[in-house]
Amino acid sequence: MRLTTAISQDMRFQFRHGFYYVYAILSVMYIVVLRFLPDEMVHSALTLILFTDICTLGFFFIGAIILLERGQNITESLFVTPLRLSEYLLSKSISFLILSTLSALIVLVGAAIPVQNFLWFIWGLILSSVIYTLFGIVFATKAKHVNDYFVRALGMGLFISLPLLGHLGLFDTPLFYLFPTKSTLILLDVIGNAYSLTAKLYAAISLLLWTLVFAYLAYYRFEKHVRHPA
Amino acid sequence: MKKVIATLARGDLKNILRDSTLVMAVFGPIAILLLLYLFPLLEVLILERFDFDLSQYRLFALGFLSLIPSMLFGMIFGFLMLDERDEDIISFISITPLKKTGYLTYKLQMPMLFSAGFFLLLLHGTGLVELHLIHTPFIAVMVALEAAIGALFLVSYADNKVEGLAFSKLLGIMYLAVPVVFLWHSPWHWITAWMPSFWIAKAFIHSNENSSLVWMDIGLGLVLHFAVLTFFLRAFLKRPK
Amino acid sequence: MIKVNDLKFTYPGNDQLTLTGLSFEVEEGEVFGFLGPSGAGKSTTQKILIGILKNFQGDVSVNNQNLKSLNSDFYEHIGVAFETPNLYSKFTALENLNFFSNFYAGTTRDPRELLAAVGLEQDGNTRVSDFSKGMKVRLNFCRSLLHDPRLIFLDEPTAGLDPVNLRKMESLILAEKARGKTVCITTHDMHVADTLCDRVAFIVDGHVSLIDAPRELKLQHGERNLEVEYREGEALKKDAFSMDEVGGDARFQEILRQHYIETIHSREASLEDVFVKTTGRNLA
Missing domain, CATH: 3.10.20 (Ubiquitin-like (UB roll))
Known part of the structure; x- marks a missing residue:
């Protein structure tokens, strides 16, 4: 009950702040772009779109949302109700996950992209979306305003995005397997390209572990800097 | 009047330095500068690895990347203004001699100067592509106006920073005309002519070809940029807050 | 209802104690006031009592629960109205109240009745961003009463209210007391403390310098x-x-x-x- 209340509020909040309209427009733009691209480029372009925007939108927005909630003193009043911090974090993650998934599916269907390994793909999309929202929360807890959030988060964000170089074929190293983004890229890419079962299993399991790591970090940082600030 | 502006400038400087926004504001353009310097190297690398000639896309890469600072500065200053609205600074200033328009003129100067500066630096500093020195100042004005349009769009339509962030995603669409003009070799690319950035891309191509059509691009482009700016300005002045 | 013994607290990075050893008890059913200049430790004390600040020394129990071992169920029976109103500005008054009331397991009060009690019955469907400061303060008060808590904390409950609404707020607080609730108020408004509180504690420099009923204090210290x-x-x-x-x-x-x-x-x-x-x- 508390969790569903929180999720529905977060979704309505996102709706009122234009998220759903913006992603409707963006999804259509992506569909148009994908439809005009030559066939052999479609899948890597799709992976790129998912990775830089649709799947990681939680990271992009969560800083501003937490700052707004803190600025309007909503956070402090939420935590003098029976709402648990875990429920709060879960609600933030799930609300973005829903937007990510909807937008991704609309683009897939709208651009009529042939799909394989769909369950692997969805697993990767869901966990990745959650991971990058939590990743953003880790940095949002100490940020003073939106620009500050991006300054804090962008360095680390760019660093963990290094495996993108491998995806673009510019530079690759096995070390990239230590990055959560490598697993994300694999599982976003499986709908168009063949990967070994080992690679898929590795990506699926490591994403689960990364989710737990970032959930712990986000919980710890939020507890320390926002909920009990002393 | 001067005093109000001096106070504003001091506040801005403090804001920027204190929260290392400057880091981001300068980091982005410098990264692009680096990328452009490394571009010839990248061309060799990609030619070896993929047997793909990137050099034909030099003009596009330069045109696209040199516009990114203007988008970045538009966003940063847009958010700065949204911050100031939350702190009721805009309402306060609207009752000082500076007024709302004065505030805006001042606030938009900075991103315009920065983005025009970085644009010229990226263009002439890297020497990747030859554009005519007579043309580039005019193109730079359009680029500067892009930044102003971006900032003004955010502060005119967004009620707060969360909404601003959502709308900033749409800002990216403003630049969609650039890849369309460069990469889509079909008359259909004209359907993006209503976007101001379309004319920047056109001016790039025509200046590079040393075609006199560039003056038409600049003329129409400037008119369109000012028209869009005026449209957003009206929306801003109409806002209750 | 509240038992505090030798409460000490230091903010991290501070050398000096912010609270230097507070002791007091609040009885069930009374309106208890914390009085003192700003910076004296009123808000810090209240933040400890509602479980926001943790690393304190001393024994504190609130509603028969030791604050050292606290879980979120603690908040089922505690209502808090912070000094700065805290509500979603893009949502209406009713939407805000309905949202918060869904967090409680027990029965909750009808948001419309609460709004009517503070004179906002016409404004239930208005967005909070269009509310005046005084309206927000009253709405914030409603929020703290949603789950019919046994213990209510109000931080400067009358700040920003005009004389008419000030009266209204005072009578609402007394109405809660009449329903058997315990109310803790922090304020620096002596008039509010005088009319509302059964007992007041003067807080200065992080400790309680005096606790008594306002009437007793006035008589004792007058000529x-x-x-x-x-x-x-x-x-x-x-x-x-x-x-x-x-x-x-x-x-x-x-x-x-x-x-x-x-x-x-x-x-x-x-x-x-x-x-x-x-x-x-x-x-x-």
Whole structure:
């Protein structure tokens, strides 16, 4: 009950702040772009779109949302109700996950992209979306305003995005397997390209572990800097 | 009047330095500068690895990347203004001699100067592509106006920073005309002519070809940029807050 | 309801204790006021009592629960209204109240009735961003009462209210008391403390310097004197008499008979006088 209340509020909040309209427009733009691209480029372009925007939108927005909630003193009043911090974090993650998934599916269907390994793909999309929202929360807890959030988060964000170089074929190293983004890229890419079962299993399991790591970090940082600030 | 502006400038400087926004504001353009310097190297690398000639896309890469600072500065200053609205600074200033328009003129100067500066630096500093020195100042004005349009769009339509962030995603669409003009070799690319950035891309191509059509691009482009700016300005002045 | 013994607290990075050893008890069903200048430790104390600040020393139990071992169920029976209103500005008053009331397991009060009680019945469907400061304060008060809590914390509940709404708020707080609730108020408004509180604690420099009922304090620290202002010709004169002897005082009788009386007051101290006298501080 508390969790569903929180999720529905977060979704309505996102709706009122234009998220759903913006992603409707963006999804259509992506569909148009994908439809005009030559066939052999479609899948890597799709992976790129998912990775830089649709799947990681939680990271992009969560800083501003937490700052707004803190600025309007909503956070402090939420935590003098029976709402648990875990429920709060879960609600933030799930609300973005829903937007990510909807937008991704609309683009897939709208651009009529042939799909394989769909369950692997969805697993990767869901966990990745959650991971990058939590990743953003880790940095949002100490940020003073939106620009500050991006300054804090962008360095680390760019660093963990290094495996993108491998995806673009510019530079690759096995070390990239230590990055959560490598697993994300694999599982976003499986709908168009063949990967070994080992690679898929590795990506699926490591994403689960990364989710737990970032959930712990986000919980710890939020507890320390926002909920009990002393 | 001067005093109000001096106070504003001091506040801005403090804001920027204190929260290392400057880091981001300068980091982005410098990264692009680096990328452009490394571009010839990248061309060799990609030619070896993929047997793909990137050099034909030099003009596009330069045109696209040199516009990114203007988008970045538009966003940063847009958010700065949204911050100031939350702190009721805009309402306060609207009752000082500076007024709302004065505030805006001042606030938009900075991103315009920065983005025009970085644009010229990226263009002439890297020497990747030859554009005519007579043309580039005019193109730079359009680029500067892009930044102003971006900032003004955010502060005119967004009620707060969360909404601003959502709308900033749409800002990216403003630049969609650039890849369309460069990469889509079909008359259909004209359907993006209503976007101001379309004319920047056109001016790039025509200046590079040393075609006199560039003056038409600049003329129409400037008119369109000012028209869009005026449209957003009206929306801003109409806002209750 | 609340038991605090030798409470000490330091903010991280501070050398000095913010709270230097507070002890007090709040009884069930009373309205208890924390009075003191800003920065004295009122808000810090309240933040500890509602479980926001954790690393304190001393024993604190609230609603029979030790604060050292706290879980979120604690908040089922506690209502808090912070000084700065905290609501979603893009949502209407009713949407905000309905949202918060869904977090509680027990029965909740009807948001419409609460709105009506604070005079906002017409504004339920208005977005909070269009509310005035005073309206937000009242809505915030409604939010703290949604789950019918046994213990209510109000931080500066009358800040930003006009005289009419101030009266209304005072009577609402007293109504909660009449329903058997315990109310803790922090304020620096002596008038509010005087009219509302059964007992007040003066907090200065991180400790409680005095706890008593406002009436007792005023009597204890006042002088048992009567002050008369009267006209003698054009001149305005003032004279004071001991209350114990005023009945047989010839001079007093004479003034009453022969002069035009402008005012007569007993000189018990105001709560503010008591505060200044006992703590040596001003409230502002």
